[in-house]
Amino acid sequence: MHERINDILKKQERDDGAAARSDSEIEASVRREFVNGEELLAAAKARNVRLTDFFAAEQFPDLPVLPRRTADTFGIRKHTASQRPYLHTQDFYELIYVSRGRCAQTLPNSRPLLLQAGQAALLAPGCTHKLARARENDVIVKLVIPPPLYAAVSAPDLAETECVCVFTPRRETFEFFLWGLLREQNAKDGLQTKTIPALLTLLFAELYRAREAQPTAHTDAELDNYLSEHLRDASLADFAAQQHYSAGYAGKRIRLRTGKSFSQAANESRLQAAARLLTETKMPIDAIASEVGYADPSGLYKQFTAAFGMTPGEYRRSFE
Secondary structure (H helix, E strand, O other), X not given: OOHHHHHHHHHHHHHHHHHHXXXXXXXXXXXXXXXXXXXXXXXXXXXXXXXXXHXXXXXXXXXXXXXXXXXXXXXXXXXXXXXXXXXXXXXXXXXXXXEEOEEEEEEHHHEEEEEEOOOEEEEOOOOOEEEOOOOOOOEEEEEEEOHHHHHHHOOOOOOOOOOEEEEOOOXXXXXXXXXXXXXXXXXXXXXHHHHHHHHHHHHHHHHHHHHHHOOOOOOOHHHHHHHHHOOOOOOHHHHHHHOOOOHHHHHHHHHHHHOOOHHHHHHHHHHHHHHHHHHHOOOOHHHHHHHOOOOOHHHHHHHHHHHHOOOHHHHHHHOO
């Protein structure tokens, strides 16, 4: 990473760390960055909660309102270690990119999403999500793109049909445009109104190309429903019997429609259910393993670590 870019990211880390320790800085930020900022501040006051402790994951289930972030200008910032996980929505497009490390988050219906290094996720306005804490060596960058700017630099169908789109762009090309945007945001020559839209156009073009090169993901509604109800005892034979198919035909149908075997689909469902329980409950990990269908907790540890790049305990701590 270029030294200038590294300096900018380090400064953002220091600035956010200092702001997170100041009630007055947080109060100003809440009023500036949230549509319902006054309601959030009133909720904190009514509960006698210090603002420096307010944005903790466990606080939000009891709040009367969902925090709604707002922005009318472009911004690009590092997801810093001082930022705590909290459930929220926003009125802008948010592009999250992992340059180094991993980025865990939960989406609507508590669906987990883990971005690996080199991956990006585009969240549409109104998408509810919660971002896990950044770890010491993670480099996760968040781009705030107001709808008028998004419409000017990208075709409207990119995130029209779903809350979130995931991309794996060509890393070197994508980061060339990304770090160019970070430099332009910090430039002092007044040309940003021209340079930022131009770089965003090129950045989104790279996302389009990545999307075209990636296979289309398919789902099987009957299989999804079955797995959600039979995580602990799911079997291809039982699924096939319920659908009045032979096991051989059901297996071929699943692979044709999803690109996965039954066992792969079942394991993914178990891991997603485990991720939800890790962030939403205090259940012991061994109990979670049993709840989602692993006969031995070691099976969950092995599969979870392979899929998420961290142990179940590390995943849970990243949302605390």
